[in-house]
Amino acid sequence: MRVCFHGTDEEITRICERPVLALLGPRRTQPVLAFELSNVRISTDPYGTVFRLVADLTEVRREANGRD
Template sequence: MRVCFYGTDEEITRVCERPVLAVLGPRHAQPVLAFELFNVRVTADPYGAVFRLAADLSEVWERGERD
């Protein structure tokens, strides 16, 4: 899955520093999903105010969970 995050330099740096992102799910679904970022690319807004991080996400599975 391909995603984009928009934010300041500090916010984008925080996302890039974490190898795995946790996404909270709805109450009746799986409560937390973990994703690993790869193919990360960061570009700057021409006006310099906002950065855009584009990356692919791959769901992280625990051992034996994909049976």
């Protein structure tokens, strides 16, 4: 899945520093899904105030270990 984030330098930096992102799912499904970022590209607007991060997201699957 490809995703795009728009934000300030600080916001984009926070996203890039995390190896795994947790995103809230819709109601009545898994409440939180974890994704890893890959193929990250960052660009800026002509005025340099807003940044755009484009990346592929890969869902992190939990290993079944017999405990829930």
